[in-house]
Amino acid sequence: MPLRILLILGALSAFGPLAIDFYLPSFPALARAFGTDVEHVQQSLAAYFIGLAIGQLLYGPLADRFGRRMPLLVGLLLFSLASLACALAPSLEWLIAARFVQALGGCAGMVVSRAVVRDMCDPINSAKVFSQLMLVMGLAPILAPLAGGLLLSTLGWPSIFICLTLFGLLCMLAVALWLPETLSKDVPVAPLRGALGEYRRLLGDRPFLGNALTGGFAVAGMFAYIAGSPFVFIELYGVPAAHYGWLFGSNALGFILAAQLNAWLVARHGPSYWLRRAVGFYLTCGLALLLVAIAKPLSLWPLMLPLFGCIACLGILLPNATASAMAGQGRHAGSASALLGSLQFAIAASAAGLVGVLHDGSAWPVAVVIFACGVLSMGFSLFTRWAERGTTGVPR
Structure with a gap:
């Protein structure tokens, strides 16, 4: 895959984590600005999660019907205008x-980026x-x-x-100038009225x-870690808040290194x-x-070692699960990408909420949710x- 397209897809994949993590430090300032508390400001994060889960299901059929570029450009414009409205x-x-x-x-960028990879690559290169x-x-x-x-x-x-x-507008410009339409014209157009039927098929x-x-x-286990690690690190084991980012970053580094190893x-x-x-x-x-x-x-260190292993191996697990799920979807890669993202995000958000429900002042809730996700x-x-053995002869 050309480097320019890879960079564009990387930027499109960043919309989810960037729009979530970028504004987290502003919660106290937002609470002061609107005369409320941080708990109420967190509703803006919940609204974003709900929008991600719903929006991905909408873009899948649109990307299969109208191609990858047009829904993506509309989504990027909507993101930019909504970001300005937030400001x-x-x-x-x-x-x-x-x-x-x-x-x-x-979420248009998240859905379409996976579909473009499926359009351009076989399963191994997709991974x-x-x-x-x-x-x-x-x-x-x-x-x-x-x-x-x-x-x-x-x-x-x-x-x-x-x-x-500005990030949304720059991505919109890059897509308009340099991202080609990757949906093949040699296959029949997927009608919008068949969207629900396509999701049932998937x-x-x-x-x-x-x-x-x-x-x-597996993603749900990572969300459980994200939700519970501030309490475990800072409140339970007394890690200074200023040092939390270094511990969090060390696990993220393991994730990055494992993902790059997986490409080999x-x-x-x-x-x-x-x-x-x-x-x-x-x-x-x-x-x-x-x-x-x-x-x-x-x-804390006896907990950090297996936790590092859990997060690091996701760098191998997640790209291979995505590539394996998308293999063989062909014309319907947009719908497959949308359903994949919505399923994973809904499960992950539920796991993060479960950590809060089980909270008992120890590290046990985080650990038991991560272990249950592993099971x-x-x-x-x-x-x-078992399912793949039952579909022998069907290319995937």
Whole structure:
């Protein structure tokens, strides 16, 4: 894949993590600006999550019907306008509504980028490209809060959304100038009225569903970690808040390095081979994490070691699960990408919420949710192997 297109796809993949992590440092400032508390400001984050889950299902059929470029350009324009509306928000209610619309626009990049990779690459090269795009997912949690905090301290919270506006417009320009239409003209156009039927077909496609849920529950474990790590690191083990980013970043670095290693590994055995092994390693590290959490160590480091293993192996697990799920979808790659993203995001958001429900003042809730996600990911991996044996002769 040409480097220019790879860079554009990397920028499009950044819309989700960037729009989430970039403004997190501004929560106290937003609470003061709107005369409320941080808990109410967090509703703007929930609105973004809901918009991501809904919006992805909308863009899939549109990308299959009208091509990849047009829905993407519309989504980028919507994201930019909504980001500007966030910067000008006179009230918290306005901000929450604008964040929902912002997510509806931003998820176009997430859906279309996966579909473009499927259009241009076979399963092995898809896994390589998805591994390279994982670099964005690993760097965003490290760099976005730092950049957001710098803007907040120098120019105020509206500057964060102004930067997101400019980012959306620059991506829109790059897509218009340099991203070609990748949907083949040699296959029949997918009618919009068949969108629900296409989603039903995908839900009945056992290899697709199995791979999607294998990756979905692994992502859910990462969301559980993101939701619970501030309490475990800072409140439970007394890590200074200023040092939290370094611990968080060390795990993100493991994720990045594993993803880049995966780009080399899949050339030797293919994505399915490494997906199965990554799931096994994830489950093993999850079990180790749970046993350590039950023991209630006096130091954080016994927890950090299996936690690092869990997060790092996702750099191998996630790109291979995505490539395996998207393989063989052809003309319907847009709908497949949309359903894949919505399923994974819905499961992941539920896992993050479960950590809060189970909160008991220890590291146990985070560990047990991550371990449960590992068990379910392994279960769906085994289900996928059974399903693929049952579809012998069907190319995937």
